[in-house]
Ligand SMILES: NC(=O)C1=CN([C@@H]2O[C@H](COP(=O)(O)OP(=O)(O)OC[C@H]3O[C@@H](n4cnc5c(N)ncnc54)[C@H](OP(=O)(O)O)[C@@H]3O)[C@@H](O)[C@H]2O)C=CC1
């Protein structure tokens with residue numbers, strides 16, 4: 001894949017640029033657009049990547065990655081429409097926005113691939129789900145998957161599943177950070193120094209994640225192995241069940257899915 005331009009270098013845009021650089025992509029083959037000059041200068045200084053306008057991005061890049069908030073999509077598509085054609089490749093990272101929105105607002109036959117990544121791209125551990133739009137060929141999908149594989153893992157899903165994916169893995173890192181934050185607070189409650197509580201919980205999270213990633217045992221078995229008869233863990237599990245933590249997670253992720261659907265509906269014709 002040649003030059004990639006990220007349109008909107010905020011949190012996820014920067015995570016992608018940073019991950020691609022760490023994955024070996026030369027800075028000369030990356031571009032970004034950004035509406036705040038100070039932010040643009042900061043990113044150029046940090047990664048050596050040039051900031052350009054949308055017109056130059058469309059002219060120089062083979063792949064245009066849209067990473068603006070869904071609320072900002074309409075003016076960007078209006079700007080892009082006269083600049084792209086069927087030889088371009090547009091990749092959307094935006095929660096909720098269907099490929100049909102792009103196909104409606106851009107000229108005929110512009111290929112669009114919808115992707116839901118997550119911020120662990122920054123450390124080469126993203127989980128990304130990819131869905132081709134109407135005009136995207138297998139070759140386009142392969143190119144996008146190759147790009148995403150350099151910053152983590154990739155699955156292809158039917159586009160109808162993207163709102164669920166967004167709620168699960170797009171937002172997923174936030175749930176783990178929230179859990180870690182709450183567990184560190186518990187350490188403070190029990191009288192541990194914050195730095196010690198942080199180290200204990202972060203390393204426990206890393207260890208648990210590595211065991212899960214190995215995939216040799218189901219999470220239920222891994223949890224059971226920690227839960228000794230008449231021991232400490234079962235007392236904690238009883239409290240988690242009593243406070244409805246499992247039901248809270250189901251409801252939380254369903255609410256995130258509903259918001260993704262709503263973001264897409266806001267741009268229906
Ligand atoms: N953050 C995450 O974990 C994930 C985010 N996403 C998706 O990625 C997209 C971006 O999210 P996130 O990075 O969190 O949001 P941010 O607000 O951090 O980033 C978006 C950036 O785009 C800028 N921008 C808006 N319009 C334009 C434009 N026309 N030209 C150039 N820059 C523009 C914004 O400027 P300004 O600051 O002025 O608004 C902002 O800097 C969203 O659609 C989101 O759904 C997907 C997966 C994960």
Ligand SMILES: O=C(O)[C@@H]1CCC=N1
Pocket residue numbers: 095166170171
């Ligand atoms: O919160 C959001 O809307 C974005 C999409 C997935 C993660 N962050």
